[in-house]
Amino acid sequence: xxxxxxxxxxxxxxxxxxxxxxxxxxxxxxxxxxxxxxxxxxxxxxxxxxxxxxxxxxxxxxxxxxxxxxxxxxxxxxxxxxxxxxxxxxxxxxxxxxxxxxxxxxxxxxxxxxxxxxxxxxxxxxxxxxxxxxxxxxxxxxxxxxxxxxxxxxxxxxxxxxxxxxx
Amino acid sequence: xxxxxxxxxxxxxxxxxxxxxxxxxxxxxxxxxxxxxxxxxxxxxxxxxxxxxxxxxxxxxxxxxxxxxxxxxxxxxxxxxxxxxxxxxxxxxxxxxxxxxxxxxxxxxxxxxxxxxxxxxxxxxxxxxxxxxxxxxxxxxxxxxxxxxxxxxxxxxxxxxxxxxxxxxxxxxxxxxxxxxxxxxxxxxxxxxxxxxxxxxxxxxx
Numbered sequence: 001x002x003x004x005x006x007x008x009x010x011x012x013x014x015x016x017x018x019x020x021x022x023x024x025x026x027x028x029x030x031x032x033x034x035x036x037x038x039x040x041x042x043x044x045x046x047x048x049x050x051x052x053x054x055x056x057x058x059x060x061x062x063x064x065x066x067x068x069x070x071x072x073x074x075x076x077x078x079x080x081x082x083x084x085x086x087x088x089x090x091x092x093x094x095x096x097x098x099x100x101x102x103x104x105x106x107x108x109x110x111x112x113x114x115x116x117x118x119x120x121x122x123x124x125x126x127x128x129x130x131x132x133x134x135x136x137x138x139x140x141x142x143x144x145x146x147x148x149x150x151x152x153x154x155x156x157x158x159x160x161x162x163x164x165x166x167x
Numbered sequence: 168x169x170x171x172x173x174x175x176x177x178x179x180x181x182x183x184x185x186x187x188x189x190x191x192x193x194x195x196x197x198x199x200x201x202x203x204x205x206x207x208x209x210x211x212x213x214x215x216x217x218x219x220x221x222x223x224x225x226x227x228x229x230x231x232x233x234x235x236x237x238x239x240x241x242x243x244x245x246x247x248x249x250x251x252x253x254x255x256x257x258x259x260x261x262x263x264x265x266x267x268x269x270x271x272x273x274x275x276x277x278x279x280x281x282x283x284x285x286x287x288x289x290x291x292x293x294x295x296x297x298x299x300x301x302x303x304x305x306x307x308x309x310x311x312x313x314x315x316x317x318x319x320x321x322x323x324x325x326x327x328x329x330x331x332x333x334x335x336x337x338x339x340x341x342x343x344x345x346x347x348x349x350x351x352x353x354x355x356x357x358x359x360x361x362x363x364x365x366x367x368x369x370x371x372x373x
Contacts, residue, residue, distance in 0.1 A: 015220075015226065017216075017217045017218070017219070017220050018216045018217060018219055018220060018325055018332070019216045019217050019332075019336070020217050031227075033220060033226050033227060033319050033320075033321035033322050033325070034322060034325070035318075035322040035323070035325040035326040035329070036325070036326060036329055037325055037329075056216070056329075056332055056333070057332075057333060065336060066216075066217075066336050068217075069216070069332075069336070102322075104316070104318070104322070104323075104326045105234045105314050105316065105326065114329070114333065142318070142322075143318050143319045143321075143322025143323065143325075143326075144319075144322070145227050145319060160229045160317045160318050160319055160322075161229060161317055
């Protein structure tokens with residue numbers, strides 16, 4: 001039986017810039033490019049809905065201007081968006097994958113080396129919310145391209161010049 | 168944190184100071200490469216951090232970069248960025264090889280790119296330090312040795328603006344483009360001050 005002409009269409013893609021998050025349902029690829037920032041992926045396998053946040057700093061300290069910038073505001077905001085997409089409270093079904101936090105250049109000043117603080121803040125918040133972290137790809141000195149396939153829940157990482165690998 | 172937003176007048180004044188750096192770097196590069204190269208300030212950009220990823224073209228394009236930090240009256244990052252093809256062409260030119268001879272970034276090619284960055288960066292920073300209002304003759308901007316990397320364009324930009332982004336939501340970077348004998352070269356020189364240096368620049372151009 002011939003396949004529909006739609007079968008070969010590439011899934012739509014969303015790009016997540018620094019300090020933002022995006023949530024979508026299958027079939028969508030959500031992508032971001034990371035350096036020392038941390039990417040947080042949340043995924044509801046039953047609903048095939050997921051999100052990616054591109055987090056810059058660990059703590060908002062009450063700043064509300066750009067909630068996607070901080071771990072303590074981006075993660076709850078993304079969960080609320082996932083709840084809106086699924087029409088129910090999703091937190092108990094969510095799994096998390098985190099990546100990024102590189103120290104990219106030796107020329108970086110110590111104050112730039114905040115990848116570790118970001119990683120720790122994200123892990124602490126996810127633990128407090130009871131969300132299981134099923135994959136990590138953290139640290140190192142290279143940027144990462146992170147892609148969430150909302151159809152499968154697979155998260156793939158590419159470093160410059162390398163192939164995609166799943167985590 | 169909205170941070171520091173500079174007026175159009177301040178941005179124009181800052182651009183005029185950076186033009187002096189570009190002129191000096193053009194002369195140094197022309198001498199180094201043996202052909203006329205002109206470096207021109209394309210933009211003094213103030214952008215929301217959410218808009219930074221695309222400032223060098225496609226976010227996931229892989230670029231070659233030589234990164235230097237600098238210290239002195241101003242501090243920050245200076246990045247010489249080029250596409251692979253253009254960077255390798257530069258190396259062929261430097262080594263007086265037939266175009267297309269260099270096909271990958273081995274130690275020799277990286278060294279050639281970093282030496283070019285060193286020459287451009289030092290000339291640029293020296294001229295800046297001379298033309299910064301209030302600077303004495305002994306004030307200099309001192310660069311670190313260049314570090315070569317292959318990076319995604321958006322990851323590189325994220326690194327470059329990270330220190331500003333840690334205290335403000337809008338960031339400033341100065342982007343210079345190269346022209347060689349009338350043709351645009353696909354290179355960029357990015358000057359990204361620290362937050363304190365951004366405040367210094369704002370005071371220079373009140």
